[in-house]
Each structure stands twice: as structure tokens, then as C-alpha cells.
Amino acid sequence: xxxxxxxxxxxxxKIVAVILYPMIMVVVMIWLERRVVALMQxxxxxxxxxxxxxxxPVADAVKLFFKEDIMQRQADAFLFNISPVLVMFSSLxxxxxxxxxxxxxxxxxxxxxxxxxxxxGLLIILGLSSISVFGVIFGGWASNSKYPLMGALRSVVQVxxxxxxxxxxxxxVAFVARSMDLVExxxxxEASGTWYGFLMPVSFIVFWISAVAETNRAPFxxxxxxxxxxxxxxxxxxxxxxxxxxxxxxxxxxxxSSLVVILFFGGxxxxxxxxxxxxxxxxxxxxxxxxxxxxxxxxxxxxxxxxLPRYRFDALIRLVWKWLIPLALVNFLVVALVRxxx
Amino acid sequence: xxxxxxxxxFGLIIFTIGLAGVLVRxxxxxxxxxxxxxxxxxxxxxxxxxxxxxxxxxxxFALFVIINAVSEAAVGFALVLAYFRHRKSxxxxxxxxxxx
Amino acid sequence: xxxxxxFIFFAVLAVVAxxxxxxxxxxxxxxxxxxxxxxxxxxxxxxxxAEYLGAIQILVYGxxxxxxxxxxxxxxxxxxxxxxxxxxxxxxxxxxVPVLLCAEVVTLVMRTGxxxxxxxxxxxxxxxxxxxxxxxxxxxxxxxxxxxxxxLIGAIVVARRRHIxxxx
Numbered sequence: 001x002x003x004x005x006x007x008x009x010x011x012x013x014k015i016v017a018v019i020l021y022p023m024i025m026v027v028v029m030i031w032l033e034r035r036v037v038a039l040m041q042x043x044x045x046x047x048x049x050x051x052x053x054x055x056x057p058v059a060d061a062v063k064l065f066f067k068e069d070i071m072q073r074q075a076d077a078f079l080f081n082i083s084p085v086l087v088m089f090s091s092l093x094x095x096x097x098x099x100x101x102x103x104x105x106x107x108x109x110x111x112x113x114x115x116x117x118x119x120x121g122l123l124i125i126l127g128l129s130s131i132s133v134f135g136v137i138f139g140g141w142a143s144n145s146k147y148p149l150m151g152a153l154r155s156v157v158q159v160x161x162x163x164x165x166x167x168x169x170x171x172x173v174a175f176v177a178r179s180m181d182l183v184e185x186x187x188x189x190e191a192s193g194t195w196y197g198f199l200m201p202v203s204f205i206v207f208w209i210s211a212v213a214e215t216n217r218a219p220f221x222x223x224x225x226x227x228x229x230x231x232x233x234x235x236x237x238x239x240x241x242x243x244x245x246x247x248x249x250x251x252x253x254x255x256x257s258s259l260v261v262i263l264f265f266g267g268x269x270x271x272x273x274x275x276x277x278x279x280x281x282x283x284x285x286x287x288x289x290x291x292x293x294x295x296x297x298x299x300x301x302x303x304x305x306x307x308l309p310r311y312r313f314d315a316l317i318r319l320v321w322k323w324l325i326p327l328a329l330v331n332f333l334v335v336a337l338v339r340x341x342x
Numbered sequence: 343x344x345x346x347x348x349x350x351x352f353g354l355i356i357f358t359i360g361l362a363g364v365l366v367r368x369x370x371x372x373x374x375x376x377x378x379x380x381x382x383x384x385x386x387x388x389x390x391x392x393x394x395x396x397x398x399x400x401x402x403f404a405l406f407v408i409i410n411a412v413s414e415a416a417v418g419f420a421l422v423l424a425y426f427r428h429r430k431s432x433x434x435x436x437x438x439x440x441x442x
Numbered sequence: 443x444x445x446x447x448x449f450i451f452f453a454v455l456a457v458v459a460x461x462x463x464x465x466x467x468x469x470x471x472x473x474x475x476x477x478x479x480x481x482x483x484x485x486x487x488x489x490x491x492a493e494y495l496g497a498i499q500i501l502v503y504g505x506x507x508x509x510x511x512x513x514x515x516x517x518x519x520x521x522x523x524x525x526x527x528x529x530x531x532x533x534x535x536x537x538x539v540p541v542l543l544c545a546e547v548v549t550l551v552m553r554t555g556x557x558x559x560x561x562x563x564x565x566x567x568x569x570x571x572x573x574x575x576x577x578x579x580x581x582x583x584x585x586x587x588x589x590x591x592x593x594l595i596g597a598i599v600v601a602r603r604r605h606i607x608x609x610x
Contacts, residue, residue: 007444079470119568123497130505134477137512141470153516156509163505180568344449344490346556352453352486354544356460356479361540363464366533371469371515375476378507379460382483385499389492394556398571401495402579408502409586413593415507419514420601426518427603 006109014115018095025298026250030057033302040306067239072144075236079142084237084244087135091251094128097121098258099183101268101286113287114183122170122180125259126163129214132252133159139245143236151235154313155216155223161320162213162220168328169207172200172335173263186267193274197264202331204264206324211256213316215249218305222313257297265293349390357383370425374418381411445489452485473511480504494568 031046035053038045046053071080099114118124133156140152173196174180177188189195197204213220237245261267268286272278311319356379363376385404392400459478466472480503487496528536575583 076468076470079474082474118493120494120497123494123501127497127500127505130501131477131481133505133509134474137509137516138470138474141512141516149516153513156513160505160509344446347551348449348453349490350551351548352457354547355457356483358540358544359457359460359464361543362537365536365540366528367464368528369469371511372464372466372472375472375511376464378476378503379463379479382460382479382503385495386483386486389487389490389495392492393490398567398574401492401571402575404492404495405498405575406582406586408498409590412502412507413589415510416593416597417600419510420597422514423518423601 010111011115015096018115019092022092022095022251022254023247025254025294026247027057029250029253029298030060032298033305036299036302037306040303061243064239064243067242069239069241070236072236075144076142079138080236081241083135083139083142084241084248085135086138087132087248088244088251090128090131090135091248091255093131094125094255095258097125097128097182098255099186099262099267100290117181117183120180121182122174122185122263125182125255126167126170129252129255130159130163132248135245135248139237145236148235151223158216158220158223158313158316159214161317162210162324165206165210165320165324165328166214168325168332169203169210170263172203172332175332175335176200176339182262182267186262186269189266190269190273195264195266195269200264200331200335202327203335204260206328206331207264208260210320210324211260212301212304213320215252215256217249217253217301219308219311220316221305222310222316253298253301254294257294257301260297261290261293344390344393346390346394349394350387353383353386353390355383356386359383370422374415374422377418378411378415381407449486449489452482452489456482456486469515470512473508473515476511477504477508480508494571 031054034056035045035047046056049055049059071077096115097118099112099117101113103110103112105111136159137152137156140148140150140155143149173185176196176199177185179185179188185196192199212218216223266289268290270281270284270286270289272281360376360379360381360383363379364373367373367376385407388400388404388407390400392398392404456479459475459482462475463472463479466475480499484496484499484504487493487499
């Protein structure tokens with residue numbers, strides 16, 4: 001294997017795969033959300049295009065592609081055009097550090113199922129997902145209009161506030177696993193036998209709530225709620241730019257689900273490793289387990305959206321500052337105490 | 343490998359751009375942004391030296407510089423907000439009296 | 443070799459973005475280019491294998507300071523563009539002095555070589571940094587946390603709106 005293939009071709013192939021993987025999940029999510037939410041609300045949802053409406057995302061993409069691209073005259077052209085790019089960029093970049101499974105051995109070459117592994121991978125992913133506020137706020141500002149600006153400001157305040165419990169709960173996982181390397185965290189879960197979601201349920205619940213709030217999803221989707229702010233920060237966008245915002249939100253959801261799965265639910269590990277009778281589960285490759293778990297959390301996202309009513313914005317902020325952050329802090333203290341006393 | 347002179351030169355260039363920005367611009371907010379460029383240039387030199395001398399002290403020093411940059415940005419903006427409420431303008435040329 | 447290419451790519455990006463920060467008339471555009479500078483600098487840190495520093499740069503500088511700038515510009519509604527009334531000669535002078543300073547330091551660095559890396563026991567990795575941070579540099583670390591607390595309280599006090607029944 002020449003250095004050219006190993007150093008250039010394979011990383012480029014991985015980058016293409018890493019861009020395709022969230023996009024494919026986005027396509028699945030578009031259909032999943034509309035169909036499942038509809039069925040849960042007692043109506044049918046898209047069921048005409050293809051079997052059970054599976055081709056609906058294709059129809060959506062074609063429609064959005066051909067829509068007219070409108071921009072107001074008083075909007076800031078440069079920022080208006082660059083905001084969808086920024087949002088997409090931040091959603092996709094973090095996937096470089098997300099591991100998908102154990103390295104595969106092909107002949108003499110070991111193919112690692114990640115683009116980059118870093119001893120601070122967890123911190124990098126947190127940082128990259130906090131860059132998503134740039135696209136939101138530039139989009140809101142550049143639209144030069146009331147509702148987008150208010151929606152953007154609310155969204156940014158929400159994301160920034162909910163980053164704190166995210167960081168604190170992730171800290172407990174890094175503390176127990178003694179590493180911020182995502183691959184190492186999964187391997188520690190394998191070695192210790194218990195997934196961290198069952199070892200530290202409070203961390204998982206706080207992280208899940210914060211993650212739902214960070215992706216601006218129901219019940220925390222006031223910044224883009226239709227009955228409140230028209231459509232929030234992407235009101236003035238139409239056509240492919242709106243599609244970018246839409247896809248970037250789903251890609252962010254996939255990223256957060258991946259993070260939950262890796263940190264709290266064993267990543268690519270099969271469940272019940274100590275039960276001998278279920279040893280056949282190990283025959284299924286890790287990547288498949290990973291996908292199954294991610295699909296479960298994406299379904300959970302959709303389920304929560306269909307079920308819970310929307311939080312009012314000040315109630316949302318009160319929730320994080322008065323309840324989640326103290327809870328996350330106390331949780332971290334308890335975890336640290338238990339660890340030290342062990 | 344990356345030559346240490348290249349890293350120091352690059353850090354110096356960013357430092358120079360930041361310094362020129364602070365001196366030339368009159369808009370208070372853009373002056374503060376150029377100040378962040380100064381600090382970024384210094385961080386680059388520190389990180390480069392940390393790697394060159396094979397020591398973690400470069401990163402530690404740069405970490406403290408970042409913490410100070412955050413503190414200074416926060417307090418700076420509090421002052422800018424308070425001043426703007428008082429004066430309704432951010433031209434630094436009119437920022438020339440201590441009264442009020 | 444690839445590390446060098448990555449470093450040069452991010453370095454050029456950072457320099458171009460930094461130039462654009464300083465030159466723009468519109469403050470919001472300046473902030474956008476500042477965000478690009480911060481991200482490019484983080485890329486440079488990754489190329490220099492200071493990964494923790496790169497992560498902190500993205501998280502704190504990018505996700506914190508730049509957002510703070512954006513909020514301030516929105517809150518004070520910086521749409522009016524302050525006219526830059528300086529003449530050409532003062533501008534040349536003000537730009538020339540930093541450039542002269544830079545050229546001076548660069549010449550110094552080029553002339554006196556740099557001491558090569560002592561292959562000591564300290565690695566520049568994350569683990570060694572953490573050990574040193576909590577052992578030798580514990581006092582500055584705790585002082586930094588007190589600084590951040592003071593800044594938090596101070597910024598809120600300075601920037602709040604005055605009510606009629608305030609004590610001062």
C-alpha cells in the first residue's frame with residue numbers, strides 16, 4: 001500500500017463517507033419524522049409517494065431545489081448567503097471525530113472507522129457543535145427583519161445556556177472513563193461491562209434534555225415555532241438555502257444521537273455481553289449495533305416531539321439555570337465522590 | 343515537520359495585523375476585535391514554542407492567555423455597553439473626557 | 443509533509459481573514475472574519491499537535507468570545523458606520539510602525555538561530571499538560587477561576603440597567 005493511497009486516497013474516501021452518512025440519515029429522518037409524528041397524532045402523513053411515503057424526501061428535495069431563491073433588498077447579501085453554509089459546515093465537521101466501530105483489518109492494512117482520533121475528541125466535538133450558533137445568528141441578523149432576529153437571539157441564548165449542562169454531564173463520563181478520547185470511552189465501557197448510561201443515569205437524562213434543547217427540537221423549539229415566530233431565524237429563506245438549514249438541523253440531531261450512543265450506551269458494543277446465551281449477538285458487526293442505537297434515539301427525538309407541548313422561552317431558560325445546571329453540578333460531585341471513595 | 347521560524351513568523355504577522363487594526367480603526371468594537379487578534383498571535387507563538395521545545399508549558403501558558411482574553415472581552419463589552427447607553431455613539435475620538 | 447501543507451493552508455487562511463477583520467467597514471462582517479480567523483488558528487493549533495489548545499480555542503474563543511461580540515453589536519445596533527476620518531499619511535504611519543516592529547523581530551529570529559528541541563522527558567501531549575497544570579500550575583489555575591468569577595460579577599454590575607431605586 002503506497003503512501004499516496006494510505007495518506008491521501010483513503011482519508012478522502014473517508015471524508016466522502018462521512019459527508020454521505022449524515023446526509024443519508026437526514027433523508028431517513030425527514031420521512032421518519034413526518035410519518036411517525038402524523039401517525040402518533042392520529043393522521044396519516046405522507047403515504048402517496050412511494051411505498052408508505054418513503055420517497056417523500058426525494059419529492060421534498062426536488063421541490064426545494066426548484067423554488068425561487070428570494071432575498072430582500074435590505075438584507076445583508078453576503079451574510080445572508082453565507083449563513084446556510086456556516087450552519088451546514090458546523091453540523092458536518094464534527095462527524096470527523098465520531099468513531100463508528102473497531103478498526104477493520106483488510107490484509108495488512110488496518111482501516112480505522114473514523115477520520116481522526118484525538119485524545120481530546122470529546123472536547124472538540126463539543127466545540128464544533130457550539131459553532132452552529134454562527135449560522136443561526138448571522139442568518140437572523142442578515143435577514144434584517146423582526147421575527148428572524150428575535151428567533152435567532154432566542155435560539156443562540158438557548159444553545160449557549162444548554163451547553164453548560166452538556167459540558168458538565170460529559171465531564172462525568174470523561175471522569176469515569178479517564179479519557180476524553182471517544183474510542184477510549186467505548187473501550188472502557190466494554191472493559192467495565194456496564195454502559196455509562198446505566199452507571200450514571202442522572203448524567204444521561206440531563207445530557208439528553210440538554211441535547212434536545214441544543215438542537216432546537218421540541219419541546220424546546222420556541223425559536224422556530226410556527227405559532228410564535230413564523231419560522232424563526234429561517235423565515236426569510238426559501239429554496240435550497242432553507243433546505244440547508246433544515247438538513248443541518250437534522251444532521252446536528254444525528255451528531256447528538258451519535259454522541260449519546262458513544263458516551264452512554266456503548267457505541268458499537270452489543271448489549272448483554274456477559275450473558276453466554278446471547279453470545280450470537282457478537283456476530284453482528286459493531287457498526288450495525290451503532291446504527292440500531294442511533295435509530296432508536298432519533299425515534300426518541302420524534303416521539304418526544306409528537307408528545308410534549310412546547311416550553312415557553314423564559315420557562316426554558318429557568319429550567320436550565322435553576323434546575324439542570326445545579327443538578328449537573330451535584331451529579332458531578334456525587335460521581336467524583338463515589339469514584340474517590342472506591 | 344513545521345519549522346519554528348515559520349510558526350513565529352506567522353504569529354508575528356497576525357500580531358502585526360492586530361496591532362495595526364487597534365491603531366488605525368476608530369470604531370470601538372473593531373478595536374476590541376483587533377485586540378483579540380493580538381492575543382491570537384501570541385497564542386500561536388506560544389503553541390509553536392511548546393511543540394518545538396517539547397514541553398506542555400506552551401499550551402498551559404496559552405490556556406491562561408485565553409482565559410485572560412475572555413475576561414478582558416467580557417469586561418470590555420460591559421464598559422462599551424455602559425458607555426454607549428450614556429453617549430449613543432462609539433466614535434473613540436469623542437471618548438476624550440473623564441467627566442460623566 | 444502533510445502536516446506542513448495543513449499548517450500552510452490554515453496559516454494563509456488565518457492571515458487573510460485577519461486582514462479582512464481589520465479592513466471591513468461593517469462591524470458584523472468583521473465579526474464573521476474574526477470567527478474565520480479563530481477557526482483557522484484552531485486548525486493551526488491542531489497542525490502543531492496542540493490539540494487541547496485547539497479544542498479550547500474553538501470552544502471558548504469561537505463559541506464564546508465571537509458570540510459575545512455579535513451580541514454586543516446587535517444590542518447596541520451598530521448599523522451606523524463610524525466615518526474613519528484619518529488622513530492617508532497618519533494611516534501610513536500607524537500601519538508602518540507595526541510592520542517595522544514585525545520586520546525587526548523576524549530579522550532577530552532569523553539571525554540568531556533557535557535552540558533545538560531538548561529531548562527531555564516532558565512530552566507536549568495532553569496527559570503531561572494535565573499533570574503539569576494540576577501540579578506545578580495549580581495556583582494560577584485556581585486564581586484563573588476566581589478571576590472568571592470576578593469578571594462574571596463585574597460585567598453584570600457594570601452593564602446592567604439602572605433602576606430608580608438603586609443604591610448608587
